[in-house]
Amino acid sequence: MNTADNIFLNLKLIMANLLKTDLQEINQLATLNSKLRDDLGIDSVESLDFLASIEKTYSIQISDKEATKLERVSDAIDLILGKIKECGQ
Amino acid sequence: MKKRIAVTGLGAVTPIGIGADKFWQAAVEGKSGIGSVSLFDASNYEIQIAAEAKDFNARDFMLPEVFRKTDRFAQMGVAAAKMAIGDAGLESSIDPDRNKISVIIGSGLGGSLFHEEQIYKLVEGQDPRRVLSSSVPRIAPNAVSAFIAMQSKLRGPNLTISTACSSGGNAISLAAQMIADGYSDWVVTGGVECPITPFTYAAYQSLRVFANPSGGKAVPRPFDIDRNGFVIGEAAGILILEDFDKAVGRDAKIYAELIGYASNCGCYHMATPDPSGEDAAQAMTDAMMMARIDASEIGYINAHGTGTRLNDACEAKAIAKIFGPGKKGPYVSSTKSMTGHTIGAAGAIEAILTVLALHHRVLPPTINCDRLDPECPINVIQNNAVVKAAKYGMSNSFGFGSNNSVLVFEKCEVRFLQ
Numbered sequence: 347m348n349t350a351d352n353i354f355l356n357l358k359l360i361m362a363n364l365l366k367t368d369l370q371e372i373n374q375l376a377t378l379n380s381k382l383r384d385d386l387g388i389d390s391v392e393s394l395d396f397l398a399s400i401e402k403t404y405s406i407q408i409s410d411k412e413a414t415k416l417e418r419v420s421d422a423i424d425l426i427l428g429k430i431k432e433c434g435q
Numbered sequence: 436m437k438k439r440i441a442v443t444g445l446g447a448v449t450p451i452g453i454g455a456d457k458f459w460q461a462a463v464e465g466k467s468g469i470g471s472v473s474l475f476d477a478s479n480y481e482i483q484i485a486a487e488a489k490d491f492n493a494r495d496f497m498l499p500e501v502f503r504k505t506d507r508f509a510q511m512g513v514a515a516a517k518m519a520i521g522d523a524g525l526e527s528s529i530d531p532d533r534n535k536i537s538v539i540i541g542s543g544l545g546g547s548l549f550h551e552e553q554i555y556k557l558v559e560g561q562d563p564r565r566v567l568s569s570s571v572p573r574i575a576p577n578a579v580s581a582f583i584a585m586q587s588k589l590r591g592p593n594l595t596i597s598t599a600c601s602s603g604g605n606a607i608s609l610a611a612q613m614i615a616d617g618y619s620d621w622v623v624t625g626g627v628e629c630p631i632t633p634f635t636y637a638a639y640q641s642l643r644v645f646a647n648p649s650g651g652k653a654v655p656r657p658f659d660i661d662r663n664g665f666v667i668g669e670a671a672g673i674l675i676l677e678d679f680d681k682a683v684g685r686d687a688k689i690y691a692e693l694i695g696y697a698s699n700c701g702c703y704h705m706a707t708p709d710p711s712g713e714d715a716a717q718a719m720t721d722a723m724m725m726a727r728i729d730a731s732e733i734g735y736i737n738a739h740g741t742g743t744r745l746n747d748a749c750e751a752k753a754i755a756k757i758f759g760p761g762k763k764g765p766y767v768s769s770t771k772s773m774t775g776h777t778i779g780a781a782g783a784i785e786a787i788l789t790v791l792a793l794h795h796r797v798l799p800p801t802i803n804c805d806r807l808d809p810e811c812p813i814n815v816i817q818n819n820a821v822v823k824a825a826k827y828g829m830s831n832s833f834g835f836g837s838n839n840s841v842l843v844f845e846k847c848e849v850r851f852l853q
Contacts, residue, residue, distance in 0.1 A: 365503060387500055391572060394568035395568055402562075
């Protein structure tokens with residue numbers, strides 16, 4: 347079941363892999379309100395890898411326009427939930 | 436040269452020691468850096484040995500965000516540069532004009548590991564859209580010079596030289612030119628290579644240049660009659676070159692002076708040295724001409740000495756031709772016998788050993804050279820270091836594509852403060 351909580355956990359796993367750290371550290375760093383760039387240090391190139399991992403995990407596609415609107419972790423969760431709903435998953 | 440060039444800082448990541456001091460100590464002791472491949476699963480490879488920098492922990496030298504964005508080769512370069520810059524006291528003792536500090540690094544292959552990993556995934560059927568966007572800045576050969584510059588805000592020219600096994604030597608030559616011509620006051624220069632990856636290792640194995648240890652004798656065996664190839668290795672070697680007058684002005688520790696260099700192309704073959712050795716001999720002659728010294732004054736040569744049948748015979752022929760045969764010539768060693776052949780880093784780590792040999796008055800050995808090949812009639816330092824004060828030292832690097840680079844250093848007598 348793709349609930350917001352489950353998606354948040356998956357995003358933490360993606361971020362741990364991306365930032366070469368472990369889930370424990372990500373749990374301390376990342377909240378729903380965390381800014382991807384300023385708080386988590388995900389730079390412009392890494393954000394593309396972050397999006398690619400989300401697309402792969404949820405079998406969705408994120409447009410450039412949608413990507414530019416992602417500022418916080420919660421934005422990513424909302425976008426994924428919306429995409430899943432669109433697809434009827 | 437228009438300006439004199441001082442060597443004021445050294446940094447090294449090698450299979451036999453991390454840091455220039457440990458590297459030097461291990462080289463003098465004749466320590467071998469050869470072991471089983473551990474960086475990837477080599478169980479189905481015919482040859483399974485390499486010279487890995489097993490003690491290297493990249494996280495000790497850089498912030499986590501630098502570590503995660505870089506390939507192993509860039510990490511080694513950043514680490515060695517940090518050591519060299521610290522050794523030179525560039526940031527602690529003065530506030531240099533950072534527009535006058537260049538970074539010129541040699542690398543034959545660039546970010547091989549990440550490149551290969553991404554290609555495998557694609558070949559195995561991964562959607563091309565899933566190739567990581569961070570591949571490009573990791574793979575690029577100039578990732579190493581860029582990341583070195585970014586760590587210390589070095590805003591001068593930033594270049595990467597790729598000429599196979601002579602990359603490190605050529606990078607140092609160009610760095611010297613930058614100072615001699617007034618473009619830079621300091622250059623962070625050297626060579627970096629991490630070629631122990633599944634594809635690159637297989638490709639060199641297919642070239643049949645790897646030493647085969649199956650005969651029971653330790654390898655590689657440069658200049659030995661039973662030599663049968665080289666052992667591939669990984670390393671980073673960084674030197675700080677500095678305008679000599681500026682170094683004296685700030686009372687810097689000066690290891691040596693770079694007084695001559697030469698580079699040429701033998702135009703013979705992409706992977707085979709010219710058996711006549713003429714092109715190598717010409718490069719050595721040209722470097723001595725720039726240094727304004729006679730062949731009889733060279734006291735030590737750190738040879739390219741890979742341990743292949745062809746390279747060592749050609750190089751020995753060239754050395755014997757210029758310096759005279761056997762004991763008439765200067766002492767010669769191949770430190771690749773200990774470090775393995777580190778491709779684009781070789782010229783740099785061997786330049787470091789040449790500089791330290793002049794400074795410490797000790798010449799490192801060629802290990803595993805038990806019976807000198809009559810085809811190599813030169814004065815090889817066999818198995819044990821020699822205590823000898825040499826005033827001038829030469830470092831040879833010969834790369835694929837008949838690409839030759841030679842450096843000549845002079846021991847700095849006046850301003851060595853240690």
